Amino acid sequence: MENIIQTFFDLKTYADVFPYLLRGLWTTIWLSAIVIPLGAVSGLALAIVMTQARRRLIRWTAIAYVDFFRAFPPLVLLILIYFGWPFLGIELNKLAAVVIAFVLNNTSYFAEVFRAGIEGVPKGQAEAARSTGLGNGQTLLYVVIPQAVKNVLPDLVGNSIEILKMTTIASVVAMPELLRAARDAQSLVFNPSPITLAAIMYLALLWPLTRWLGRLQHRRAH
Incomplete structure (x- = not known):
């Protein structure tokens, strides 16, 4: 038991590497703060095209995008962009490559979520809004999208x-996010305790969000 504690839960190692891992955690947070809004806005725009476009070609092009990037592994996508694009004369720094890969991938997931939300709004809501004099764009912006977001x-x-x-x-x-910082710290202290500490920090970050998600799902179910 003592050997396990010294190997994975060494408090001295925790204290030594914590400031370095904290910088990695901050990178994880601000990277997510960039990707999530970009993916959500792009996904909403794509969902509007999927549900509102009158031309079948445009609609099916959007659907093909969603299907393709939902099926494409994000790790492979990131490697192709960062290591492959330079052969085409397009060189990106680490942040740009990560953001592009993540947004391309997650736009497809957000689009599918928003599409389900928009299609879940009763058509009578839009018809009632238009009967009051609202145009199609105003109906979508002020009536359909708010209800769709609430539903999903x-x-x-x-x-x-x-x-x-x-x-x-x-x-x-x-990219010096939390896991990379933990792996770098592990190579310096020759101890897996930094990986364990990173796992604890991930848990501390994600547990409240997971509990909030559970309450939202419970509220929707009732």
Whole structure:
């Protein structure tokens, strides 16, 4: 038991590497703060195209985008963008590559969530709004989208939690997020305790969000 504690829960190692891991946690948080809004806004725009576009070609192009990036592994996508695009003459820094890969991937998930929300709003709501003199755009903005967001809020929160967890794959391009910081610290102290501390920090960050998601799902179910 003592050997397990010294290997995975060494408090001295925790104290030594905590400031370094805290910087990695901050990188994880602000990276998520960039990707989540961009993915949500892009996904909403794509969902509007999927549900409102009159031309079948436009609508099916949006659907093909969603299907493609939902099926494409985000890790492979990141590697292709960061290591592959330079062969095409497009060189990106780590942050740009990670943001582009994550937004391309998560836009598809947000789009599917918003699409379900928009289609879940009764058509009578839109018809009633238009009967009061609102145009199609105003009806969508003031009547349909607010109800759609309310209906799928738990799914939006769940997707945001998944993005927070997905930031760990940014370590493959040496982005100094929490997991990368923990792995670097482990190589310096020759002890897996930094990885354990990183896991504890992830848990502290995600547990409240997970509990909030559970309450939202319970409220929607009732």
